[in-house]
């Protein structure tokens with residue numbers, strides 16, 4: 001096997017290599033990639049264990065026999081194995097998490113070799129650290145590195161952009177609150193990998209603050225109108241029929257990074273070799289996007305459902321701070337997440353029967369000139385919605401693959417460097433591609449708000 005791999009490694013250039021293909025999410029990413037096998041020149045799967053990778057390929061290609069896709073081995077603790085992978089491919093799709101533990105050597109190897117990188121990370125500290133540490137070098141070596149190309153955080157990024165573009169001048173948005181609702185005929189379950197990443201994120205929350213303090217302040221967008229009020233802990237959003245509580249996910253942080261990048265680059269990021277026509281299209285696109293305050297809440301149809309979210313949040317927040325507490329959380333994920341995370345992940349049936357709706361409730365002003373009037377409150381509301389299949393193992397692979405296909409086919413129009421997804425993929429056809437693949441974007445209502 002080893003010898004064969006080395007021969008393959010020296011003779012084939014891959015469009016993309018899926019890292020962590022044997023993982024729970026990785027195997028669904030492989031399944032999604034096989035749907036596009038014809039449009040991808042060549043793909044390879046990579047992981048630590050060739051037997052597990054072979055089983056993944058068999059599982060993902062059912063009911064058909066597995067196609068002849070090369071299987072490569074690497075370990076994130078072996079930089080040479082990573083350099084070898086990266087020097088054979090245009091693009092790495094990284095599904096090895098927690099990213100805080102295993103992600104950095106992969107990014108380092110990509111940046112070193114000038115290979116492009118996408119991942120499904122939902123860990124803000126990793127994303128910001130990578131941007132700070134590898135941003136400049138990625139520009140030099142011609143690498144494009146984008147984290148959060150999964151459910152974290154593309155529905156939030158594109159959903160905010162979609163809502164913001166519905167505000168036709170002179171109307172302007174002031175704030176957009178996203179309400180996530182997870183639905184299923186069966187149980188809603190996530191795999192242990194996501195739970196572990198979240199627990200480690202809580203344990204290291206202070207590192208993100210430390211990192212930010214050590215970096216120059218990012219530009220802040222100018223948002224018309226007052227800052228949004230803090231609001232109650234539990235909100236009843238009658239218009240969409242949900243009780244909701246703040247969700248401390250990566251989404252609002254990633255969106256904020258995109259808005260900072262847009263403030264610093266008001267016409268977006270120039271592609272490495274883009275045509276004048278594309279540059280014009282990009283500028284025109286961003287001129288229609290108006291920044292707004294943004295937050296995310298998780299919603300439930302019942303008040304009891306919200307109490308369950310709060311209970312899990314309290315378990316994670318309190319226990320995640322001490323080593324013993326983390327041991328308890330990671331040893332008994334099912335108990336402390338009230339059944340939402342399981343060591344062996346959801347069954348195929350549970351994945352298939354789940355779906356999500358993310359409502360974007362935007363409040364703003366029907367006329368920009370009203371904003372300067374004293375005590376003027378938002379007088380207009382636009383509600384939009386992004387909706388799709390199960391978040392972790394169906395929506396995430398769909399998004400990751402469409403980002404990959406855009407990157408491979410439109411590379412000249414995209415920049416080099418380390419960025420959040422919205423600022424790179426906003427002006428591309430990503431939204432249309434997601435719509436063609438079962439993730440919809442709809443305008444639900446536009447209405448006046450009474451004073």
Ligand SMILES: NC(=O)c1ccc[n+]([C@@H]2O[C@H](COP(=O)([O-])OP(=O)(O)OC[C@H]3O[C@@H](n4cnc5c(N)ncnc54)[C@H](OP(=O)(O)O)[C@@H]3O)[C@@H](O)[C@H]2O)c1
Nearest residue numbers: 020022023024025075076096097120150151152191193194
């Ligand atoms: N953005 C989103 O919405 C989203 C959705 C789903 C998942 N995720 C994230 O994706 C990550 C993976 O989650 P998961 O549930 O798929 O976890 P998982 O089932 O534990 O998979 C982890 C993968 O990483 C591989 N791996 C671990 N250590 C490695 C090392 N040192 N070298 C090489 N490979 C290594 C594992 O290989 P072996 O098979 O050899 O153990 C496995 O393939 C998590 O961080 C999760 O939060 C994000």
